[in-house]
Amino acid sequence: MKEKILEEFRRRFDTSPELYASSGRINLIGEHTDYNEGYVFPGAIDKVIMAAIAPNGSDMVRVYSMDIGEYAEFGLREEDAPEQSWARYIFGVCREILKRGGEVKGFDAVFAGNVPLGAGLSSSAALESCFAFALDDMFNCNRIGKLTLARIGQSTEHNYCGVKCGIMDQFASIMGKKGKLIRLDCRSMDYEYFPFAPEEYELLLVDSKVKHELADSPYNKRRESCERVANKLGLPSLREATKEMLDRIRDDISAEDYSRAKFVIEEKERVLAVSDALLARDYETVGRKMYETHDGLSKDYEVSCEELDFLNDLARENRVTGSRIMGGGFGGCTINLIKKDQTEAFIAKVKEKFAERYGHEPAFYPVVISDGARRV
Numbered sequence: 001m002k003e004k005i006l007e008e009f010r011r012r013f014d015t016s017p018e019l020y021a022s023s024g025r026i027n028l029i030g031e032h033t034d035y036n037e038g039y040v041f042p043g044a045i046d047k048v049i050m051a052a053i054a055p056n057g058s059d060m061v062r063v064y065s066m067d068i069g070e071y072a073e074f075g076l077r078e079e080d081a082p083e084q085s086w087a088r089y090i091f092g093v094c095r096e097i098l099k100r101g102g103e104v105k106g107f108d109a110v111f112a113g114n115v116p117l118g119a120g121l122s123s124s125a126a127l128e129s130c131f132a133f134a135l136d137d138m139f140n141c142n143r144i145g146k147l148t149l150a151r152i153g154q155s156t157e158h159n160y161c162g163v164k165c166g167i168m169d170q171f172a173s174i175m176g177k178k179g180k181l182i183r184l185d186c187r188s189m190d191y192e193y194f195p196f197a198p199e200e201y202e203l204l205l206v207d208s209k210v211k212h213e214l215a216d217s218p219y220n221k222r223r224e225s226c227e228r229v230a231n232k233l234g235l236p237s238l239r240e241a242t243k244e245m246l247d248r249i250r251d252d253i254s255a256e257d258y259s260r261a262k263f264v265i266e267e268k269e270r271v272l273a274v275s276d277a278l279l280a281r282d283y284e285t286v287g288r289k290m291y292e293t294h295d296g297l298s299k300d301y302e303v304s305c306e307e308l309d310f311l312n313d314l315a316r317e318n319r320v321t322g323s324r325i326m327g328g329g330f331g332g333c334t335i336n337l338i339k340k341d342q343t344e345a346f347i348a349k350v351k352e353k354f355a356e357r358y359g360h361e362p363a364f365y366p367v368v369i370s371d372g373a374r375r376v
Contacts, residue, residue: 044176
């Protein structure tokens with residue numbers, strides 16, 4: 001990929017580029033906890049967006065996406081926003097840096113990636129993080145700071161791409177370290193690195209290739225449930241709530257709100273248990289907590305679907321150490337913690353059984369926890 005990007009850059013532009021990359025991400029555990037001011041547990045992976053970038057001495061940005069096969073050219077003023085949706089991610093990063101008093105001048109760029117699209121690995125955050133890191137390095141002598149770079153990516157989504165996302169994806173893409181997962185406190189933004197480089201195990205994503213479109217807005221409804229329960233408890237969020245507190249008001253809230261809050265409270269405890277297990281290299285406990293998360297997401301939070309439950313059942317039947325839905329739900333991937341010597345047989349079994357049931361094979365993505373945004 002590196003050589004192809006450089007070759008394309010040389011063909012299109014007469015400047016001399018630097019190479020930058022930023023990663024997609026997984027989240028080991030801690031789902032639907034971010035908007036409840038809880039913890040998440042992401043890590044950057046070995047699937048990246050890579051870009052060749054060089055200042056061009058003008059006030060224009062000229063950029064080519066190899067994966068889409070499109071060229072875009074735009075200025076750096078607010079009214080210069082490009083029409084192509086992919087180019088708006090890059091334009092947004094430029095604008096958000098400028099809004100914060102940073103410097104951006106015209107540049108040429110060619111980029112490509114191997115982050116699977118639509119698999120929940122956050123290719124958009126990888127794109128934002130790659131350009132944010134590069135422009136900080138190229139024009140600002142790395143003065144902006146990594147946490148601000150993550151917020152620049154998040155603000156790009158909010159202000160230029162119409163997605164009101166949390167901070168986790170950009171944070172993991174910018175802050176990721178090889179062999180380390182990050183426990184991020186979504187209230188304080190404090191974070192801590194935990195070792196994850198097991199010799200016997202690997203992480204395998206199984207992409208169901210389905211996404212169910214729902215008539216209502218399930219994300220917003222679940223968020224509202226959590227807010228109602230927190231309000232009933234007199235708390236700003238479910239962060240400080242306990243199961244005992246929830247049980248005391250059980251008769252005063254709906255069964256649905258009780259189930260949603262129960263999942264969030266239990267998920268908070270699971271993240272802390274996984275923190276201890278990772279330090280002890282106790283991957284069996286990590287795996288057990290992943291299964292508990294899946295059960296909670298399926299039964300209490302009700303964001304699973306038949307295909308994801310089927311993949312989770314296959315993981316249990318084949319003695320995979322841990323498996324759960326990854327992401328918002330209603331389709332997408334399961335993330336599986338599996339012993340390396342089991343992977344090949346498991347993939348074969350899942351291909352057979354899933355195709356037999358649903359008429360198509362899922363996709364499989366082994367991932368390694370790797371470095372985040374960087375100069376290549």
